[in-house]
Amino acid sequence: MKYLLSLLVLLFINITTASVTTDLSAPRFELLDSYGESVSLSSFKGNTVVLEWTNHDCPFVAKHYKTGNMQSTQQLANEQGVVWLTIISSAPGTQGFVLPAKANQLTSSRSAKPNHVLFDPEGGVGKMYGAKTTPHMYVIDDQGVLRYQGAIDDAGGIGFMNKNLLEANNYVKNALTEIQGGQAVSTRVSKPYGCSVKYKS
């Protein structure tokens, strides 16, 4: 009877949603990384996880890497034992789509420190999280609960290209420090800024 009931309930499922809510469970996913290995979010339970949507040719992303802002955020994450997942949702043929070898080369040439660079060429994970821009950042705590989503810092908006990013208020660093200290995350949501994610059309 119970099985029957579950079957009945399952009949009503039709998943259409495309966003995540801070302080609720982050949706699970599994993607291939730049070494061809399958990486799933659930395997990092017990660790805080940062998701970074990227597109290396996007001028916004380029500035964050050129100034060392992204790397210094990754550095803080590494020191705290936080898992950093860089996700590329660019569809083949669009800006930011790279082959695994190129992705690894970008990691080393930019001295980036992600734990994995993941490929989401169909855009399913990006759309599930409502990732709109590159960069677009998410911080998930060790219980798998989303604690922050939005921009990496408050430098977005008019005049971004002239701003000194190292002076900006880095929301991701703040969130990581607060989670590490067992505090509630003070800025839970911010407006993401950057280039549009180049989803498959």
Place this chain on the structure above:
Amino acid sequence: MKKLYTNRLNLRLALVLFLICFFPLSTLSNSYFNTGQSSVTLLTESNQIGGEETLLVGLEFKLSPGWHTYWENPGDSGEGASIKWNLPSGFKASTILWPGPERIPVEPLMTYGYEDKALLLTEIKSPKEFSNPVKISAKINWLTCKDICIPQEGQVDMTLIKGPKVANQFTSKLKEIASTVPKNFPSPYRVSVINEKIFLQFEKEGSRNISEAYFFPSEYGLINYAADQKLEKNDNSFSLELSSAEVQLKTNTLKGVLKLKVDGIKEFYALDLPLEKNTNNPLISISLLTGIIFAFLGGIILNAMPCVFPILSIKILSFIEQSQGSKEKLFHHGLVFSAGVLTTFLTVSALLIFLRASGEAIGWGYQLQSPWVVSLLIYLFVGIGIVFMGNIVLGSSFGNFGTLVQNQKDLASSFFTGVLAVIVASPCTAPFMGPALGLALLQPGLQSIVIFLALGIGFSLPYLILSIYPQLLSKLPKPGEWMQTLKQIMAFPMWASALWLAWVLSSQVDMQSVFAVLLGALLIALGLWLLEKTQNSASILRRLTLIFSLGLMIFSIWLLPITSDNNSPNLKNEENAFSAQKLSSLRSEQRMVFLNFTADWCITCKVNEAIALDRDKVKKVLDEKNIIYLKADWTRKDPEIASMLASYGRTGVPLYLLFPSQGDPIILPELLTEDLLLDFLEEIN
């Protein structure tokens, strides 16, 4: 002669050089900048400026065809241009006067900006005294985008001369663009937030031909940029329906630009007004402890609800019989029954949480929005009635169908009776349950499991107590013939429930499908009767009947309607049907509203309607006090109603809201009486 000519030529050249040096022609030469993908030109309405004057200047962006640059709020991605003016001391530049933007969709996102070209205006104010000439320059950063974005940077400058303003070839162009910079909206407008929808209502006299309207928000976190905006017209009043942002930030104002297409001509207006506080998501929630207590009380009361009562009264009969046996065994049965109840509640809660997490707007009783479930329950209720009426021993050969037979002592039977009791309870919401379930489902996690556990414990408590103290039943007569009679009597409430479910079904699907389900119910009855008739027969005959009966039941399952038919002629389209839009406009007119959330499958709702809501006295008071009655019928799936319920911390019906002319609504109790309702209605104003 020849020499003179040369001299004259030199003189002419000198004159030209003089003119070039001192006239605007030369000063315009640096006002143009080209990056390859786009160019910028600095335009001015006059090359002369006097003291304490305002000069309109503009940066004209020309982009390659198909490329765009962004508005102040770029939408989902991108960035608007930045202009940094370098002016002589005393001069001041305004912020950019952005002309009305256009939508530039980048599937699945939405951005706001200007395609192919843009003219961004700035007003420059001069001081009283300044020295001649006036050198102004601007450093510009902008993005030129198509599918990719290229950051651009450039500087333009210009020299102005002190003197009265003189029009030039750009004056009219700049003035024309200035007229498209959004101005404050001239007519009354208001905004209200209802659930996930924001309604922008405005009047626009004399222009009934608004063919298009779009609101460009200035700030992030209020409105979903990519969602369609629906425009509805009523004479001179319009209502634009906006969807809330997927990720919301606290915003107190609705600020942005409204674009209208009036008689085919685009108009842009600036809007800025506070969001109506009292309708801004009045999420009413209770503490976890209150939730647990409510769930527990609700669980106890659920036992007395008409859908559950017959099943449980039969369960009591089996207790009476078992109370003759060992005390220990009886206690075990009580525990196992409770385990069945709790397991089912937890399974249902886990599924509900899972479904809500995947975005389904569902709640308690939601399963009855599916005609498939309603039909299966009809079969179940008819079947239970037949079992009550007859003498069928549904042994192990036929599965543990929540066996309710006296001599059945199997523990599994107690477990499945618990499961069955919860399933038949699903159409009922007892008092106290609404807020508790709302808390459980709207904030999923550990606490929702705790609340469902409390509900299950409350539900099974009477049986646990009886199983520990069977002497409480000693006042009842000894087991005997009367139990058989009582069991048969209890078949009738079961069949009545089936009839009621058939009525529910009739408002979900067409008559033909209802008839098919009734036929299926008849086949089930026939199958069960055959099983009963042959239970003492030779094994071959018994097996044949079993196969035949199973065939009948499978056939009856095949008859089930799968989806609801939205074109069903029975579909209610009542005048007082709730819609967020209707409520919003009534609220903005400061009308008092009584809002009834109901569903055909909700017995509590129907009882309340019969004993209170539909009474003549109540109708009279509603009429006299001019309270508008709205009915939100949740018999079928309806995300609008589901989200409205959610904003009051509920996931199920009934819910009664009484809105005064201003301020938050009163939430009425879930069990209404005529007097109680009249008290509320008379007090409201």
